Amino acid sequence: MLHRFILPIIFALLIYGFWISPDFKEIAAGVSIFLFGMLSLEQGFRAFTGGALEKMLKKTTDKQWKSLVFGIVSTTIMQSSSLVSVLTISFLSAGLIWLNSGIGIILGANIGTTTGAWLVAGFGLKVKISAYAMPMLVFAIILVFQKSKNLKGMGYVLAGLGFLFLGIHHMKEGFEAFKETIDLAAYAMPGIGGLIVFTLIGMFATVVMQSSHATLVLIITALAAGQITYENALALAIGANIGTTITAILGAMSANYQGKRLAAAHLIFNVTTGAIAIVFINQMIFAVDVVSANVGIADDDYTLKLAVFHTIFNVVGVAVMYPFIERLVLFLQKLFPKPAKKTASPRYINDAAFDFPETLLESVRSETLHLYDNAVEIIAHGLNLHRRTVYSEAKLKPLIKNQRSVIDFNLDEIYATKVKMLYGAILDFLARAQMALPPDFSDDLYELRGACHGIVRSTKEIAQFEENVSLYMQSDNKYIRKEYDAMRLQIARLLRQIERLRDTPEDDRDLLSLDDFRMDFERKNIVTNGTMDDLIRNNYITANMATSLMNDIGFLHNVVWNLTSMAKAVFATRSQEDQEVNEILALTEDDLDEIAEDTAT
Amino acid sequence: MNTRAILKALADAFDLENTTKRKKALKKALKKLKAKKVDYLERLEQADTDDERQELTVKLSVIKAQRKKGLAALGKLIDKDTV
Numbered sequence: 001m002l003h004r005f006i007l008p009i010i011f012a013l014l015i016y017g018f019w020i021s022p023d024f025k026e027i028a029a030g031v032s033i034f035l036f037g038m039l040s041l042e043q044g045f046r047a048f049t050g051g052a053l054e055k056m057l058k059k060t061t062d063k064q065w066k067s068l069v070f071g072i073v074s075t076t077i078m079q080s081s082s083l084v085s086v087l088t089i090s091f092l093s094a095g096l097i098w099l100n101s102g103i104g105i106i107l108g109a110n111i112g113t114t115t116g117a118w119l120v121a122g123f124g125l126k127v128k129i130s131a132y133a134m135p136m137l138v139f140a141i142i143l144v145f146q147k148s149k150n151l152k153g154m155g156y157v158l159a160g161l162g163f164l165f166l167g168i169h170h171m172k173e174g175f176e177a178f179k180e181t182i183d184l185a186a187y188a189m190p191g192i193g194g195l196i197v198f199t200l201i202g203m204f205a206t207v208v209m210q211s212s213h214a215t216l217v218l219i220i221t222a223l224a225a226g227q228i229t230y231e232n233a234l235a236l237a238i239g240a241n242i243g244t245t246i247t248a249i250l251g252a253m254s255a256n257y258q259g260k261r262l263a264a265a266h267l268i269f270n271v272t273t274g275a276i277a278i279v280f281i282n283q284m285i286f287a288v289d290v291v292s293a294n295v296g297i298a299d300d301d302y303t304l305k306l307a308v309f310h311t312i313f314n315v316v317g318v319a320v321m322y323p324f325i326e327r328l329v330l331f332l333q334k335l336f337p338k339p340a341k342k343t344a345s346p347r348y349i350n351d352a353a354f355d356f357p358e359t360l361l362e363s364v365r366s367e368t369l370h371l372y373d374n375a376v377e378i379i380a381h382g383l384n385l386h387r388r389t390v391y392s393e394a395k396l397k398p399l400i401k402n403q404r405s406v407i408d409f410n411l412d413e414i415y416a417t418k419v420k421m422l423y424g425a426i427l428d429f430l431a432r433a434q435m436a437l438p439p440d441f442s443d444d445l446y447e448l449r450g451a452c453h454g455i456v457r458s459t460k461e462i463a464q465f466e467e468n469v470s471l472y473m474q475s476d477n478k479y480i481r482k483e484y485d486a487m488r489l490q491i492a493r494l495l496r497q498i499e500r501l502r503d504t505p506e507d508d509r510d511l512l513s514l515d516d517f518r519m520d521f522e523r524k525n526i527v528t529n530g531t532m533d534d535l536i537r538n539n540y541i542t543a544n545m546a547t548s549l550m551n552d553i554g555f556l557h558n559v560v561w562n563l564t565s566m567a568k569a570v571f572a573t574r575s576q577e578d579q580e581v582n583e584i585l586a587l588t589e590d591d592l593d594e595i596a597e598d599t600a601t
Numbered sequence: 602m603n604t605r606a607i608l609k610a611l612a613d614a615f616d617l618e619n620t621t622k623r624k625k626a627l628k629k630a631l632k633k634l635k636a637k638k639v640d641y642l643e644r645l646e647q648a649d650t651d652d653e654r655q656e657l658t659v660k661l662s663v664i665k666a667q668r669k670k671g672l673a674a675l676g677k678l679i680d681k682d683t684v
Contacts, residue, residue, distance in 0.1 A: 581626045581671075
């Protein structure tokens with residue numbers, strides 16, 4: 001009930017926000033573009049799974065220290081720890097690296113980011129990454145349209161980076177108004193209170209500006225202008241270090257559980273490091289003085305001393321956290337458990353039935369129907385129909401005609417979780433059952449195994465058919481639309497008939513009626529009955545359409561044959577004689593061809 | 602009487618090949634098909650649309666072919682009995 005209202009409420013709030021504040025609009029757009037960039041990055045990295053990037057990443061992150069070095073080097077080059085953490089989340093979500101390696105990279109990135117403080121303090125240099133966004137997007141889109149999987153993947157990665165930069169840019173622009181209102185001098189205060197308040201300000205400023213670099217510039221400017229004390233500046237740097245994790249947290253919002261684990265690791269690490277720095281602030285200041293004196297930094301050069309402090313407290317943080325990575329991983333695995341996939345497990349087959357052949361056979365029969373029920377979800381959706389529609393009493397022809405919108409469903413996921421898993425379990429059971437059963441039952445068992453195989457094959461064939469049916473059922477070309485509707489109708493009728501057979505008492509089941517479906521398919525086969533030639537000759541359909549039709553007729557032919565065979569095996573009567581009679585009377589493919597020819601003439 | 606003939610006589614006596622049961626099952630199936638045929642023929646007479654007529658014609662041709670196969674099998678079983 002509540003779920004139904006959440007989305008409209010969010011939309012209403014957003015619209016109100018856009019209306020009253022252009023800055024809010026810019027920030028919201030920035031967040032959206034950023035998240036879209038994350039999705040694009042992930043998709044891009046997925047293209048390289050098993051490829052060169054995976055090998056390179058695996059090689060450079062296979063040991064903890066290597067991950068650390070990787071983080072330091074990549075952040076030094078990119079000059080953005082946020083970007084490196086977001087990229088690492090994408091690597092992790094795409095399954096390119098392990099969580100341990102990811103945490104290593106994040107720790108390294110925290111050291112790498114201190115080079116930015118040196119650059120800002122020493123040279124006032126700041127790499128403006130948003131300037132690269134536009135050209136990146138242009139190159140990215142060109143690459144995305146390439147046929148090569150690698151080029152396409154590179155395109156998505158580049159587009160992802162472009163959108164990330166653009167998103168950060170818009171967020172910064174939107175927060176400009178807030179930046180104007182931050183007057184650090186107003187909060188200058190000594191002692192522990194000042195330390196905590198300025199840490200919080202540093203955090204807030206970084207969250208607002210989406211860049212610890214920007215906060216550092218602000219700190220250095222305020223420090224140089226004497227607006228804040230040296231201690232306050234250090235506290236701001238600590239806060240900036242914590243605030244910078246917001247980018248990773250934002251990135252993890254669209255990532256999977258692994259990405260969330262890494263974002264949490266980043267937050268835990270930076271908060272712990274910050275806490276250590278606050279608690280041992282006097283020792284840190286002493287260490288900064290010692291190091292500064294040794295490297296020749298003037299005693300009053302607070303900007304460079306700030307850079308030294310930034311480096312020291314991050315290195316200390318890494319040194320403290322590094323030995324606890326394994327424990328941190330275990331904690332995060334508990335905090336963000338791998339979501340359990342809704343997989344279908346066997347309902348009827350059970351090893352206890354091995355001693356009772358009749359029961360065993362019945363359990364396999366029921367399990368085959370269970371597999372079929374799961375497969376029907378794919379088959380019906382593959383026809384762009386809902387199961388309840390197929391199984392309803394309504395006339396199928398008008399239903400199919402009116403159902404033209406594409407049903408959104410993840411065929412691969414349903415196949416992997418509901419069909420493949422169950423099929424595997426049935427096969428495993430059958431292999432063991434065959435050893436336990438008396439030879440008299442092996443034929444029946446063999447038939448049921450074939451039925452299961454037929455069900456799985458049918459889902460595969462429908463998967464091939466689904467792409468074209470989604471395309472052509474919405475086509476402006478009425479001829480191709482009609483042909484695809486006819487095919488949808490044939491399979492839908494068969495599904496309905498199988499369901500009726502299931503509901504019919506065993507003795508009344510007319511399994512021979514299943515031959516009607518085979519016959520109907522043969523008779524309406526437009527490749528053999530000459531309709532296809534007419535359609536092509538009269539230019540009613542294009543060559544591409546004809547090719548799709550021919551392929552799909554082949555796929556559906558197999559579906560009809562597989563499903564009818566499945567129904568014959570599963571609904572077969574228990575009487576041996578009746579089974580034999582059904583076998584005698586059932587029509588072969590040759591019989592059907594012969595009748596098709598007769599009825600055509 | 603040779604061995605094969607003796608074995609056949611024994612098999613027939615005990616109906617080892619279930620011929621009688623098979624014949625019975627086949628006759629029952631043929632009867633069902635016949636009833637279906639009659640039903641479809643009646644529906645064909647009352648059919649309003651071409652689509653319906655065509656569909657019933659195909660179903661009838663399927664039944665015809667199934668009956669043909671069934672009658673041939675039944676014939677063989679009866680021949681076996683009379684030999």
